[in-house]
Amino acid sequence: MVSKAIYAAWFGIHFFLLTAVCLVGIFSLIAEGSTILPSACEKSAREAELVASWPLAKEAEASNPIRQGVSTYLHAAGIQAGYSFFAPNVPSQHRLTFELFYDDGRVEYESAHVRSGAAALRVSSLLDRLAEQRYEPIREVVVKMLALSVWREHPDVKKIHATFGSVNPPEMSEFENGKAETFQPMFSFDFSLRDEEKQ
Amino acid sequence: MTPLRSWWTRALKFLFPPETETWLAVLRVGLGLQVAAYALFLRSDWYYLFASSGKGLVGREIGDAITSFESPLIPTLSWLVALGRSVNMSEETVLSISWACLLSAGCFLLLGLFCRPAAIIAWFLHLCVAESGGLLAYGADNFMTTALFYLMLSPLPDRYSFDRWVVQSKPKNPQLLGFWRRVLQVHLCFVYFIGGLAKCLGSGWWNGSNLWHSLTRPPFNLVSPDILVRFHYALPVLGITICLLEVSYPIFIWMKKTRLVWLICILAMHAAIGLMMGLYLFALVMIVMNLAAFGIPYTNGCADGFKE
Numbered sequence: 001m002v003s004k005a006i007y008a009a010w011f012g013i014h015f016f017l018l019t020a021v022c023l024v025g026i027f028s029l030i031a032e033g034s035t036i037l038p039s040a041c042e043k044s045a046r047e048a049e050l051v052a053s054w055p056l057a058k059e060a061e062a063s064n065p066i067r068q069g070v071s072t073y074l075h076a077a078g079i080q081a082g083y084s085f086f087a088p089n090v091p092s093q094h095r096l097t098f099e100l101f102y103d104d105g106r107v108e109y110e111s112a113h114v115r116s117g118a119a120a121l122r123v124s125s126l127l128d129r130l131a132e133q134r135y136e137p138i139r140e141v142v143v144k145m146l147a148l149s150v151w152r153e154h155p156d157v158k159k160i161h162a163t164f165g166s167v168n169p170p171e172m173s174e175f176e177n178g179k180a181e182t183f184q185p186m187f188s189f190d191f192s193l194r195d196e197e198k199q
Numbered sequence: 200m201t202p203l204r205s206w207w208t209r210a211l212k213f214l215f216p217p218e219t220e221t222w223l224a225v226l227r228v229g230l231g232l233q234v235a236a237y238a239l240f241l242r243s244d245w246y247y248l249f250a251s252s253g254k255g256l257v258g259r260e261i262g263d264a265i266t267s268f269e270s271p272l273i274p275t276l277s278w279l280v281a282l283g284r285s286v287n288m289s290e291e292t293v294l295s296i297s298w299a300c301l302l303s304a305g306c307f308l309l310l311g312l313f314c315r316p317a318a319i320i321a322w323f324l325h326l327c328v329a330e331s332g333g334l335l336a337y338g339a340d341n342f343m344t345t346a347l348f349y350l351m352l353s354p355l356p357d358r359y360s361f362d363r364w365v366v367q368s369k370p371k372n373p374q375l376l377g378f379w380r381r382v383l384q385v386h387l388c389f390v391y392f393i394g395g396l397a398k399c400l401g402s403g404w405w406n407g408s409n410l411w412h413s414l415t416r417p418p419f420n421l422v423s424p425d426i427l428v429r430f431h432y433a434l435p436v437l438g439i440t441i442c443l444l445e446v447s448y449p450i451f452i453w454m455k456k457t458r459l460v461w462l463i464c465i466l467a468m469h470a471a472i473g474l475m476m477g478l479y480l481f482a483l484v485m486i487v488m489n490l491a492a493f494g495i496p497y498t499n500g501c502a503d504g505f506k507e
Binding site: 004007008011014015018019022025026029030034035036037062067068069071072075076077078079080081082083084085086087088089090093112114115116117118119120121122123124125126129135138141142145146148149167169171172175176 | 210211214215240241242243244247248252253255256257258261265266268269270271272273326330332334335336337338340341342343344345346348374375378381382385386389390391393394396397398400401402403404408409411412413415416417418424427428431434477478479480
């Protein structure tokens with residue numbers, strides 16, 4: 001009976017945390033205004049998101065042991081993120097293109113590439129994350145590392161111009177009328193061997 | 200009996216239904232296949248994806264730093280690299296050994312050999328890889344971590360494993376087996392309800408445009424858009440069906456009359472995602488979890504303690 005009570009208690013805590021994570025995800029989508037709900041709901045959703053995130057101790061300091069303990073458990077159980085895949089709508093695809101400038105005036109175009117399809121999926125996931133506001137602080141570093149990976153394959157390149165943007169695919173009716181996808185640049189960086197400069 | 204005691208008895212009856220070991224065997228074999236496929240799919244890019252800065256694609260340090268900010272207690276590949284360095288092992292060697300161990304753990308799970316250690320090693324190594332490559336991770340990684348976490352805690356080995364054949368240990372407590380199956384079942388209900396609810400909140404799932412965007416969006420665009428255009432009338436119907444199928448999963452998967460239909464529809468949806476979008480690992484882990492949770496018939500009829 002005691003051991004059953006322990007299992008039942010773990011079950012309650014585990015799914016309580018999962019509920020909090022899922023609710024934070026749903027309220028966050030509503031608060032961002034990306035759902036069909038009226039904009040009047042956004043403020044309430046933001047408040048609800050804060051309430052739902054309280055058990056996760058996200059508002060506590062990074063060194064807080066409760067926050068660290070909860071976070072470690074969530075990651076260990078793989079429940080640190082909600083389950084709103086491709087929802088409420090399918091996110092835009094993002095593309096990172098490198099313009100390689102050589103000493104002799106040649107210009108080539110390249111992108112970060114991997115060998116397998118499974119890894120290509122992960123690179124696509126990485127690029128989609130770079131577009132998110134919360135990854136803004138590490139955006140330049142990640143693009144720089146990706147540029148470096150291209151540079152290693154083209155060591156005689158003088159300068160690299162990286163352009164990141166979203167790819168807007170045509171709707172079905174537009175596709176039927178022959179419209180192709182459009183590219184919307186979001187930011188760009190210039191990298192040279194000795195220094196780099198953000199544009 | 201007081202209402203509280205009555206509620207507690209009903210809760211325990213729901214949480215601890217007696218079960219056989221068949222569902223656990225399905226989960227073990229399925230996850231063994233999943234872990235082995237995961238390692239093999241990433242074999243050619245393993246070092247490139249998880250090496251440190253200046254050697255790989257992005258550099259493992261970025262993922263490690265993000266994870267460390269969440270909590271320094273979450274294991275990453277850097278733990279293993281640091282451990283290897285203490286015995287004069289290079290980063291490349293440590294990463295190669297990690298890959299080999301992950302593949303071996305998958306094969307061991309598949310065969311049912313050293314089930315518990317294999318499940319723990321598979322969970323730990325996959326967690327390290329998923330956290331170090333956090334920016335490169337996607338949904339399949341979370342589901343793999345969760346499934347391996349439950350497998351590791353479940354009462355292994357099952358009676359179909361090589362372990363049981365070698366060491367004639369006594370059968371596991373049926374109620375404990377039932378408890379871990381319940382955990383998996385309830386977890387899947389959360390997954391589909393939240394996924395379905397989030398989809399219902401998007402306009403594009405009601406008119407089929409999200410399905411069009413999902414299937415034409417690189418790198419998921421395995422099906423030619425010209426073929427999709429031919430079935431344009433079906434897209435809104437399929438979009439709405441997916442929303443309703445997912446959001447109502449926690450109700451209809453428990454009912455004896457509708458369980459098989461819902462399970463087949465969900466399995467078909469994941470098979471289609473795998474084949475039409477190239478999300479093979481995601482599809483496989485979801486199919487394995489669903490089959491283990493609801494695919495094996497209950498030993499004593501429908502879910503105990505749950506009113507139909």
